[in-house]
Amino acid sequence: MKKASLDVVRGTLDVLILRALSWGPQHGYAVSQWIRERTEDELLVEEGALYPALYRMESKGWIEAEWGASDNNRRAKYYSLTAEGRRHLKQELATWERYTLAVTRILSATTGPAPRRA
């Protein structure tokens, strides 16, 4: 079931995680499944990559972790957005939109660059 999937850059993964957590505290597994379902397996190739990203963001203070109990009453680590994380997400979304808009404009352009005169 190998696909020509996009290589997920770290920054993108961070934004995806923050987006997933913006609906409320989640454990790592739930976050991974959420991303998988939304992207139809396009983006997240290895679920393991999620965890270092989570730890890194915790150090940066964007998210915080607390141990809690899962739906089936198992001990699980829940992550939630901090105020700073929320701010960061907002910023990233804005940047992302500007970026995609710009790239889309170029890729859908109908005329090529003007030839240069010597």
Place this chain on the structure above:
Amino acid sequence: MMTRIPAWRRYARFFGADVGSDVDEELRFHLEEKTRDLIARGLTPDAARAEAQRQFGDTAEVRELCQTLGVSRERTLARRDYWSGWTQDIRYAGRMLRKAPLVSAVAILSIALGIGANTAIFTLLDQILFRKLPVPEPDRLVRVYTEGFYYGASIGTGRELSYPIYKDLRDRNQVFSGLFAMFPFTPAIHTGGRDETAEMIAGELVTGNYFRSLGIGAIRGRVIGEDDDRVRGGHSVAVISHAYWQRQFGGDPNIVGRALSVSNQPMTIIGVLEPGFDGLNLASATKVFVPLTMGGTIPSTPGIPADGLRWLKTYARLKPGITPEQARASLTPLYRTLREQDLADVRFSRASATAKQRYLNENHVVIAGGAAGFTPLQAQMRRPLWVLMAIVAGVLLIACANVANLLLARGASRQREVALRLSLGATRGRIVRQLLVESLMLAAAGGVAGLLLATAGVRFLLRFMTDPDTVSPISATPDYSVLMFTGAIAMLTGLLFGIVPAFQSTKPALAPTLKDLAGSVVGGGHVRMRKALVVSQVALSLLLLIGAGLFLRSLNELMTLDLGFKREHLLTFGGDPTLAGYKGQRVKQYATDLLAKVRATPGVEAAGFSRLGVLWGGSWTNSITVEGYQGKDDDRMYTRLNAVSPGYFEAMGIPLLMGRDFTEADSRVWSPGEARDDADEGYRVAIVSEEFVKRFITGNPIGRHFGLGNDPGTPTKIEIVGVVKDSAYTWPGEERLQQAYFPFLESQDAGSAWFYVRTAQDPEAMLETMRRTMRELDPAVPPLQLRTVDAQVRRSLGNQRFMSSLSMVFSVLATLLAMVGLYGVMAYGVTRRTREIGVRMALGAVAPRVIWLIMREALTLIVIGVAIALPAAWWLSSLVRSELYGVTPTDPLTVIAAVAALAAVAMMAGMIPAMRAARIDPLQALRQD
């Protein structure tokens, strides 16, 4: 959704976060959940597990990465916790200190005084004793001098080298990259201004390799080099210091080539030195440097080769890898060869065999550290400064005891707070840390205040120690090492006075404190501790008082000593006409003319002059041979000499005991170039001192003869015409050695003359008149050191005045601090015993009885303190013996006075709380319950 885990789980965190197992648990949870989901979708358990693993990726790698990230996060958090603990402590300490402003103020003031005194004295130590020449690698510089028996004349300390010896050592040694020499002199400088009077400034005659060996260059023009060191009298060039260039010439960029008159000798300025270097004497800035070859051409300097005269202060830079010890070992045989050659010199032609033998065997070369250059102030102040350092250390200890005392008292009143915090789970270490932060903050505040005090103090002290007539390069501004010192002692102080109270007040005695019965404060241990502190304060301040008393008595002895002359209504000044170009007979004429003018001044009762000023520290000494007296072999009969004018003894108030004074007839006119026919320097008559007669002459001294020199067969042609009373020569406290006076007007090479003028009125009022008189005679000859003789005596006792006044100030300070401590403990005791006293009074105790009750306690502390201090004083007395004069270190009168003074003040400090105790209203006291 998430449900919260049971509360007890949190406590696992108390043992620190376990990052490793947390990561494992988290990853395991992920894999198991995934497997469960896949099974639910219909996979077999085995296939589900494999698929979960595949989708996850490399577990080990993820695990390791997460662990590293987690551990570093934990570390950051721990660090943040730790530092936020400190800021919390500091903020809390600040609040506590503000809450008791009086206690804090007294504590800070105590520390500020203690640290201020220490910083001030340390600044002096640092500036005077530890300073080094501002040259590259000053530690590679050495001083080269000789020690032991010497035959012939010298200028300076008697350890200098002669020019021929210097030259041979310079050219023939293997151990120095440069051996250079200098001769300090004080020329009259005239820069060519029209109405300018000549200014006496410090100068050095230097050898051609002086600047190269030191490693000092010029920022304008060039320095003196080997080419300026070739022809005697042939290099009329001068180099000036940067500071002098700025001050005198306003930093004139066209300075090179300007003319400068150095004691009436025209010179050309060839360069300005790089800033910071002011010559080899660190305590007196040299401003003008002239080639050594100009010695003899410039008045009042010896001319090279000057043969046997020892006058050169010699320094050297060691070659790389050579130690001073190796240098000495290498120079010793060379110096012996030079001495052997020296014996062939004409100077030794009449020397006795013993003298020659002793010169050969009992003279040697010494290599000593030269990093500090030639700074006489260092040797002079070394011991006094260390003694003062010990004294101020005592002051600081007393101040520490005071603050510790205050903190103990406050610790007692804060016992409830501490007990509460302990019972709420704070560790003792954490509370001790917090209390220490408080004391360190007190110490820091005291340190800053002390630094300010010290800066002001040093500025004041420097006036004691350096000649106000010359600019001193010693600065009062604290430098890096002073700041380090102050910081270090402030820190140490804070720990010292903080640590005992901190542990004392956190002693876990929870139950009784929390109950806190009856408003009375609990505390047995800390009261004992406070009393011990007060006892040590009493003992220390008594030690300092005794010390100060001894210095004061020494000074008093010296000030009231019979100097042999009458110092009241007497003023003195010098005039050196040679600096204005006078030569030969004209020099003597100038002095005679000035004397006549001075005597004609209204208000002048008597006047005279001498070759050498008294109590200046300088001396003119020679060995003699006395007709009819056979000295022992090694008794060279060194006699202190002077040449004086007629009327000198009358002006000084030195009684003439026998014979006659000199008259105008006792003079001799020397034609230019006339050679002296004998060793007597041409003198024919002399007046001698009582001591001279006592030592060398039996029978009537008048008409007897002596001669200068001690070689076999020395002629004795000088006739004794009078005898005067002994008088002080270089220093008031010295032994009155034999003296002989010659007629000034008979001398061949007369130079400066020191005038002594007895006035009917206040001599201070005459100073300006004398200045005017000199200007009228010849404005080119400036008055030197114009002042009253009384001021001169006080100056010559500068060291003693410095010691006694400073030790007095510090010991009074120490005593006051100690008394604050005593008062504090006594007052606290009264408060603590209010109820007891109330009961006693209700039962009929009268006021005197209550006072006695309190005073008995104070007395006990004082007596114990005194009992500790007295043996300690006896034990320490040898340390100050060399600084004392006319009083033994165990002088009973001083000790008794110090004890009495201390006891009196201590009784007063104890009396205040005792009186308050006596006024306690029994009803009020009992109702307190």
